[in-house]
Amino acid sequence: MSIQIPRGTQDILPGTVEKWQYIEKVAKELCEQYQYKEIRTPLFEHTELFERGVGDTTDIVQKEMYTFEDRGERSLTLRPEGTAGVVRSFVQHKMFGQVNQPVKLFYNGPMFRYERPQAGRFRQFVQFGVEAIGSDDPSIDAEVISLAMELYERLGLKELKLVINSLGDKESRIAHKEALINHFKPRIDEFCADCQMRLEKNPLRILDCKKDRDHELMATAPSLADYLNEESSAYFKKLQHYLTLMGIEFEVDPNLVRGLDYYNHTAFEIMSSAEGFGAITTLCGGGRYNGLSEDLGGPSAPGIGFALSIERLLSALEAENIQLPVAAALDCYFVAMGDQAKDKVVELTYKARKHHLHAEMDTLNRKMKAQIKSADRLKAKYVAILGEDELNEGSIVVKNMETGHQENVPFEKLVDYLKQS
Template identity: 85%
Template sequence: MTINIPRGTQDILPGTVEKWQYIENVAREICNQYQYKEIRTPIFEHTELFERGVGDTTDIVQKEMYTFQDRGERSLTLRPEGTAGTVRSFVQHKMFGQANQPVKLFYNGPMFRYERPQAGRFRQFVQFGVEAIGSDDPVIDAEVISLAMELYKRVGLNELKLVLNSLGDTDSRVAHKEALIAHFKPRINEFCSDCQIRLEKNPLRILDCKKDRDHELMASAPSLADYLNEESKAYFEKVQHYLSLMGIEFELDPNLVRGLDYYNHTAFEIMSSAKGFGAITTLCGGGRYNGLIEDLGGPSAPGIGFALSIERLLSALDAEKIELPVSGTLDCYFISMGDKAKDKTVELAFKARQQGLSAEMDTLRRKMKAQMKSADRLKAKHVAILGENELEAGTITVKHLESGSQEIINIDGLIDYLKQS
């Protein structure tokens, strides 16, 4: 019986995985330039972490988590996102006591959500994200946003749109929450069961409902912008000011609501405006989460971050027909004729690899013509051909596949020759 992979997952095969490696390397390079350090947290955590950290009114916690009991009857959950685990680690390891503040971290790894698979959306997906914890200066908001934009730009994307909103501070959100409850409560029975539950707990999430998005009360709902106090307005204006200094274009969207409960002040999304990308245009989302660290048992410490899907980034590259520079050229393919020549090519291939060259040789006992075809398929720069006569003479024939030229050189000088050509 053939066993296939579970629905909503994917195998990333050679020929494609090189694109992932390229993007991950670019992300690491940018994080080094911005001084964000990598953190690696467990793939599964205690379920309570996500219930408290993500929010029990979110779709993630209510519908999408992979939760199970271990043999000790503890409830564990495969991580659905990266922020909660990163903040848990920040608190547990007392990073708030480190000399260098704010603490700037990045992560890259698989996340798990039980949702309907579709183009660019999987049940196991890879998420890259950053978190900056310890600063309430709006300049760090702009820095985090600029890092995300820089990653997309550096891999070649052009059709991008950055959208901003302010969710305000605690006082602003409380005032807006009361207005939302008063607005929706008289007709809440016309909304889905999820919205009815959210009304008292987090009515802001009603505005993010996909089922009831066309209800007439949505269009007339109180705008959060009308409830921002002066401090929140000033903060948001500073964020916009710093982005403008960086030359980063953006649009304001008072209806932008992030899907997680822990956000406040700055919220943002980066979208693809490329034709043919699909109905779901969001590539990246993030925002500020002052208060989350305290909710998870830490001290009062502000934070901001974002997360993006590598799968959706690749889809955006396809939509813009952008090819990444991942040719995977082979430096030398070794061909031998005769047992003694084969022994020598084994030795030469090993030495080439030790010297940082990529090398390959035939292990299927194919004839020379088939080996040459193999070298061509692997896009080898050189083919080194060694027979018994060349071995006795201390020489080896090197053929340049691109030009078709070839020359005979001293076998002892082969490695240096390959490194210089």
């Protein structure tokens, strides 16, 4: 019996991995333009980090984490998201003391959640995300949103919709929380067990419940927008002002509730409206998390960020029939005719690679016709053919595969010829 990969994981094979590399390259270049620096955190952290940082009422902590005990009986968890680990690192390494503030970071790597695998969703998936920590100005919120939108646009996506909402500050959230409790409490026994548990601790999460989303009380639940204090309303209006100045279209959705406990003030999602993308349209989600640094033992350091799934990004590209420019160019394929010629081809191939040319040679001892077919499949720009006569003359036949033109090129001039052509 052959061993298969675990359910909810995937092998990313040659021919597909190039798309991932291209996306990662574009994302890295964009972050550099925005002055975001890369950070790499561990694949696993102490479980307490996610219980405190993500929230013990969230589906992630309650149902989806891969948690285990190590040999020292410490509880560890494979990271289910990126923000908690980044803020933990920010606090641990005292980045709040750096001269340049806010601290602007980006990450890219695998995350792990035990959930039902479906199109574009895996148990091991790759998230790209950014975090800006140290500023509570709405202009940095607009910057983070603009970076996310710009990434999708640079990759060619057009069927995008940006939805924003304000979750308010602590004072607004407390007032809204009390209103939600009073609204749901008389009939909370009609809701699922998760909602019943969340009622007192985090009733806002009830609005995000997928099981009870059609319950009549959902439609009449108090809107957070009605409980925003003057400061929160002004903050949200300023964010909208900045987005308008940038020319970024958006919709305000008062029902938008992010699934993690640490969010406040700005919350946003970017969705794909492409036909055939699927029922789950969200590509990217993010928001502001003032207070998370303090929750993890650090100083006051307001932050905002987003995370997006590379898998879902690839699905959106496919839905819009966008082909990424990822074809790897092969400069030259070397063909050897005979053992002595092969000795020289081994040398010439190595020399071409040393000079940063993309070069390949046959290692299966095939006939010349089969070797040239291989060069054609690899879309080689040139084929360099070496036989006994050319070997004696100290030259090699170089054929342009597009034009059919060929000429003899001395060994010592081959690299320059391939580079200049």
